[in-house]
Amino acid sequence: EPEVTQTPSHQVTQMGQEVILRCVPISNHLYFYWYRQILGQKVEFLVSFYNNEISEKSEIFDDQFSVERPDGSNFTLKIRSTKLEDSAMYFCASSEVPLAGGSYNEQFFGPGTRLTVL
Amino acid sequence: AQTVTQSQPEMSVQEAETVTLSCTYDTSESDYYLFWYKQPPSRQMILVIRQEAYKQQNATENRFSVNFQKAAKSFSLKISDSQLGDAAMYFCAYSLYNFNKFYFGSGTKLNVKP
Numbered sequence: 001e002p003e004v005t006q007t008p009s010h011q012v013t014q015m016g017q018e019v020i021l022r023c024v025p026i027s028n029h030l031y032f033y034w035y036r037q038i039l040g041q042k043v044e045f046l047v048s049f050y051n052n053e054i055s056e057k058s059e060i061f062d063d064q065f066s067v068e069r070p071d072g073s074n075f076t077l078k079i080r081s082t083k084l085e086d087s088a089m090y091f092c093a094s095s096e097v098p099l100a101g102g103s104y105n106e107q108f109f110g111p112g113t114r115l116t117v118l
Numbered sequence: 119a120q121t122v123t124q125s126q127p128e129m130s131v132q133e134a135e136t137v138t139l140s141c142t143y144d145t146s147e148s149d150y151y152l153f154w155y156k157q158p159p160s161r162q163m164i165l166v167i168r169q170e171a172y173k174q175q176n177a178t179e180n181r182f183s184v185n186f187q188k189a190a191k192s193f194s195l196k197i198s199d200s201q202l203g204d205a206a207m208y209f210c211a212y213s214l215y216n217f218n219k220f221y222f223g224s225g226t227k228l229n230v231k232p
Contacts (some may be wrong), residue, residue, distance in 0.1 A: 015130050033220070043211075045219050
């Protein structure tokens with residue numbers, strides 16, 4: 001069964017460093033998402049991406065964050081200058097294109113990358 | 119603003135018994151989806167069940183069913199005949215029809231005792 005994969009599973013970085021979190025969505029999916037979950041808190045939406053551009057982003061997704069689909073298979077989240085408060089679990093998800101009229105296409109989630117900022 | 123609240127951080131159930139996980143949400147929209155996701159330890163989140171807000175009938179998937187009370191903005195998950203494999207973190211989530219953005223609750227950790 002196809003699944004979303006994420007690498008690395010755990011990333012440790014120093015404050016101020018840049019990190020890139022990688023995701024490989026399911027191959028026929030065209031809609032991509034990043035979420036994060038700070039330990040003990042809610043899963044929070046960061047950004048959705050379709051047709052090579054951001055569809056929607058949350059207030060968390062500031063200029064320090066960027067997303068890219070560099071090669072048609074990977075979907076990356078870059079944090080330019082990490083802060084302590086960026087420590088969290090980051091989840092990638094993908095879905096087929098949502099259909100018109102509100103029909104639902106399921107989101108499939110990856111296992112997450114645990115980011116620790118020291 | 120849309121919010122999703124799960125008031126039970128952790129629950130326990132005996133194997134073969136029934137357990138209900140609570141979820142409330144806040145929205146001013148009339149058309150939306152509600153979901154329950156399961157996250158086993160160190161595994162992906164997987165969809166358990168979904169409910170379209172315009173449907174009055176409660177969704178059911180095998181041993182999993184929901185009690186959707188639209189006026190009360192309540193969406194609880196009932197797990198019947200609990201199994202050891204049901205032990206996981208359960209997240210309630212909400213999405214508008216455009217699916218651009220999902221809102222999740224903070225999760226309920228379900229323990230299943232043999």
